[in-house]
Amino acid sequence: MENSSITACYNELIQIEHGEVRSQFKLRACNAVFTALEHCQEAIEITSEDHIIQYVNPAFEQMMGYHKEELIGKELTELPKSDKNRADLSDTINACIKKGKEWQGVYYARRKSGDSIQQHVKITPVIGQGGFCFAFTESHSFKCKNRRKDSIDVKSTTSQSSDGKKIENSWDSKCTDPAVLFYGKDPLNDNRSSYHKARKIFGIHSSLPTSLIFFQVINIINAAQENSPITVAEALDRVLEILRTTELYSPQLGTKDEDPHTSDLVGGLMTDGLRRLSGNEYVFSKNLNLSHSHLSVPNTINDVPPCVAQLLDNEESWDFNIFELEAVTNKRPLVYLGLKVFGRFGVPEFLNCSEATLRAWLQVIEANYHSSNAYHNSTHAADVLHATAFFLGKERVKGSLDHLDEVAALIAATIHDVDHPGRTNSFLCNAGSELAVLYNDTAVLESHHTALAFQLTAKDSKCNIFKNIDRNHYRTLRQAIIDMVLATEMTKHFEHVNKFVNSINKPMASEETGSHSEGSDCECTANMKNFPDNQTLIKRMMIKCADVANPCRPLELCIEWAGRISEEYFAQTDEEKRQGLPVVMPVFDRNTCSIPKSQISFIDYFITDMFDAWDGK
Numbered sequence: 001m002e003n004s005s006i007t008a009c010y011n012e013l014i015q016i017e018h019g020e021v022r023s024q025f026k027l028r029a030c031n032a033v034f035t036a037l038e039h040c041q042e043a044i045e046i047t048s049e050d051h052i053i054q055y056v057n058p059a060f061e062q063m064m065g066y067h068k069e070e071l072i073g074k075e076l077t078e079l080p081k082s083d084k085n086r087a088d089l090s091d092t093i094n095a096c097i098k099k100g101k102e103w104q105g106v107y108y109a110r111r112k113s114g115d116s117i118q119q120h121v122k123i124t125p126v127i128g129q130g131g132f133c134f135a136f137t138e139s140h141s142f143k144c145k146n147r148r149k150d151s152i153d154v155k156s157t158t159s160q161s162s163d164g165k166k167i168e169n170s171w172d173s174k175c176t177d178p179a180v181l182f183y184g185k186d187p188l189n190d191n192r193s194s195y196h197k198a199r200k201i202f203g204i205h206s207s208l209p210t211s212l213i214f215f216q217v218i219n220i221i222n223a224a225q226e227n228s229p230i231t232v233a234e235a236l237d238r239v240l241e242i243l244r245t246t247e248l249y250s251p252q253l254g255t256k257d258e259d260p261h262t263s264d265l266v267g268g269l270m271t272d273g274l275r276r277l278s279g280n281e282y283v284f285s286k287n288l289n290l291s292h293s294h295l296s297v298p299n300t301i302n303d304v305p306p307c308v309a310q311l312l313d314n315e316e317s318w319d320f321n322i323f324e325l326e327a328v329t330n331k332r333p334l335v336y337l338g339l340k341v342f343g344r345f346g347v348p349e350f351l352n353c354s355e356a357t358l359r360a361w362l363q364v365i366e367a368n369y370h371s372s373n374a375y376h377n378s379t380h381a382a383d384v385l386h387a388t389a390f391f392l393g394k395e396r397v398k399g400s401l402d403h404l405d406e407v408a409a410l411i412a413a414t415i416h417d418v419d420h421p422g423r424t425n426s427f428l429c430n431a432g433s434e435l436a437v438l439y440n441d442t443a444v445l446e447s448h449h450t451a452l453a454f455q456l457t458a459k460d461s462k463c464n465i466f467k468n469i470d471r472n473h474y475r476t477l478r479q480a481i482i483d484m485v486l487a488t489e490m491t492k493h494f495e496h497v498n499k500f501v502n503s504i505n506k507p508m509a510s511e512e513t514g515s516h517s518e519g520s521d522c523e524c525t526a527n528m529k530n531f532p533d534n535q536t537l538i539k540r541m542m543i544k545c546a547d548v549a550n551p552c553r554p555l556e557l558c559i560e561w562a563g564r565i566s567e568e569y570f571a572q573t574d575e576e577k578r579q580g581l582p583v584v585m586p587v588f589d590r591n592t593c594s595i596p597k598s599q600i601s602f603i604d605y606f607i608t609d610m611f612d613a614w615d616g617k
């Protein structure tokens, strides 16, 4: 539609760039590249670093006479080898690709029918870029010297592939080279293969072709860029950027090969329920606590008991002991810490609200945390607020965010688990709880925390911290808060972490290694402010890290948190058994669980990579 307003045109363009159309492009690009791979005439095989076959294309299937189901998941050594493949040749190949070098040469492989074929093979180790793998394959035509009757010519028979006919008698013609891609060592993290890392990040498992395909597609495009003319490479850059920021990152669940703690944690935290059982309604607390008058709280931040004030003196330290604050405040640490931290970040000034309103709001929010929960109580909220404030104090973060973002982050941390029932989303969905029905089994708790917090805030003007800000400010702030609380939902964990790595860490790293001078850090963060999308990614990552920072606290605190979360999970398992509901995390059985083992799994699976990324590693 024609429009004379420049602003309207800009808006239109931005819509096209960021809106639905872009998502369509993303999906189309992914599909197109995958289709190309499937129709590629070259035989392609992709294996993991430990030589487990991850993918073969139809040309490969035809050439070797196997169906892909017979190959995927198998170790190369499990397949019959040709006698002509001398051990020393394998050693040479291994030594070469281990060094990150490509190997090309003649290789004998045994087809399913038992006969050996001679192939010109190119093996490309796929070296991780910033922790990920990228692959490249290229084929060279090769005249086979040994003419054999039952050999094949993939190129000449591609058209026959759809009807699955066996191909024969074409040894005279060209043999297409199979390209074997190995996932190589991640140079940034040598003690763990990038394949395994990528598996975690992309959720690749042998039974999960979609994720694997997605990953492979990225590899192939990236590698193909190396030999492309600049215009093509640039176009592929755009395709890659689109793919890297898609929603396709979420790991698939139900992994057979993970340890039980990991699979239970993944299943328990990253699904919205296995199946619904009728008649097992989880009784959710309907008595929202709107009152705050009965609480003994300070009148001002200067009016706190000396023992509390003394503890709060250390509030800016990472080692701050939140449990001591919990004890001296009679399980009301959120009000006290909130007053101090919100004051430090100028929240009342930003919101133009009195300290009394802020105090009343903190009281209402804290009163709606369940002190009976072992873990998801107001001490956890205070802990997340503490970590958020700590992160906001870091130069890089400070330089990347605006004051509004800081205020939104502190509010989001404070409310992010309000009215948490001490049960996971899976549990609520399985139990067919009212909340699960209300939110269609989607981000049930996170939606509830946010919606309830805004309801509680607006209910009484005495605690309405937003009452004095103008509508536009309010809308922006509200949007930022909602976005952050929803980001704490664990089903999107890998998506958020990967978007952060691809859009923040990688560009920052290339700026730093580029020709920039020392002052370039400022340039980088100044850039960040010009990109609201990046600010959003930073805020999401920040609250996510703050939310699960407990394993990164001093050991004594970390152990206490581990005990608390385990107790909450145990209570859920007990209730699931009592009510005949599916047990979503069977390892969290109080009679058998090893808390240290479960913590190692949680840290390995969710924490290490995320904190490395947050740390810019």
Ligand code: AMP
Residues within 6 Å of the ligand: 269, 416, 417, 488, 490, 547, 548, 550, 551, 561, 562, 565, 599, 602
């Ligand atoms: P939230 O419910 O917002 O606190 O989201 C964080 C998720 O991580 C929750 O499902 C917690 O149960 C889980 N979590 C946090 N810390 C731990 C821990 N130390 N061990 C296992 N799970 C944890």
Ligand code: ZN
Residues within 6 Å of the ligand: 380, 384, 416, 417, 488, 547
């Ligand atoms: Zn939380």
